[in-house]
Amino acid sequence: AQSVAQPEDQVNVAEGNPLTVKCTYSVSGNPYLFWYVQYPNRGLQFLLKYITGDNLVKGSYGFEAEFNKSQTSFHLKKPSALVSDSALYFCAVRKYNFNKFYFGSGTKLNVKP
Amino acid sequence: EAQVTQNPRYLITVTGKKLTVTCSQNMNHEYMSWYRQDPGLGLRQIYYSMNVEVTDKGDVPEGYKVSRKEKRNFPLILESPSPNQTSLYFCASNGADTQYFGPGTRLTVL
Numbered sequence: 168a169q170s171v172a173q174p175e176d177q178v179n180v181a182e183g184n185p186l187t188v189k190c191t192y193s194v195s196g197n198p199y200l201f202w203y204v205q206y207p208n209r210g211l212q213f214l215l216k217y218i219t220g221d222n223l224v225k226g227s228y229g230f231e232a233e234f235n236k237s238q239t240s241f242h243l244k245k246p247s248a249l250v251s252d253s254a255l256y257f258c259a260v261r262k263y264n265f266n267k268f269y270f271g272s273g274t275k276l277n278v279k280p
Numbered sequence: 281e282a283q284v285t286q287n288p289r290y291l292i293t294v295t296g297k298k299l300t301v302t303c304s305q306n307m308n309h310e311y312m313s314w315y316r317q318d319p320g321l322g323l324r325q326i327y328y329s330m331n332v333e334v335t336d337k338g339d340v341p342e343g344y345k346v347s348r349k350e351k352r353n354f355p356l357i358l359e360s361p362s363p364n365q366t367s368l369y370f371c372a373s374n375g376a377d378t379q380y381f382g383p384g385t386r387l388t389v390l
Contacts (some may be wrong), residue, residue, distance in 0.1 A: 171322075172321075176320070195296075199377070201379075203380060208383040208384075209383065209384070210284075210369065210370060210382055210383045210384050211323075211372075211381040212381075213377075213378050213379075213380075216378055217379055219389065256322065257322060259379075266311040266314075266328070266330065266374050267325065267328070267338075268325075268379055270315075270322040270323040270324075271322055272320055272321060272322040273320075273322050
């Protein structure tokens with residue numbers, strides 16, 4: 168069965184410090200990997216994706232993610248967190264040539280001033 | 281502007297009273313989905329549609345219906361809502377690489 172795991176319900180970090188939000192997946196074949204962010208009372212916004220190529224992917228708002236095939240992980244990172252980064256983050260995976268997305272349970276990021 | 285719209289944004293109703301949540305996209309996408317979001321469970325797919333008149337069940341279809349008579353519209357129908365359908369609902373449509381989400385509909389069934 169296909170699945171996506173976000174092992175941390177919540178991540179707390181001080182403003183200016185680096186942040187990591189973890190994601191691991193279990194999907195056969197070559198997956199497409201995504202990160203979305205959800206601000207309160209808003210829909211999900213696309214942050215970045217990995218399709219192929221360089222394992223380090225850069226996205227919106229200074230976020231990046233590293234694809235690690237051997238560990239089946241796709242962790243979201245940012246070198247210096249902002250209070251405005253506080254939101255709910257979802258990792259998602261899609262099988263190559265399929266339209267269905269599988270979502271993790273979400274990680275709430277709290278950035279304290 | 282490329283967008284997915286949903287209506288209503290907020291809805292409070294009572295058990296058994298039929299309701300429809302509309303969804304429309306202006307990107308000419310073929311694949312559309314409905315999700316529900318519940319705390320700790322992430323997004324779960326309710327139904328999806330691969331094109332006009334082609335729909336299929338997702339992971340949690342019980343109690344829901346959909347239709348796809350036109351490419352741009354994909355309404356979600358609750359024939360007899362129950363309290364366990366209280367949730368946040370999102371419509372989405374697939375582009376070449378990613379999904380575009382509507383703003384969400386917060387449904388409360390009393």
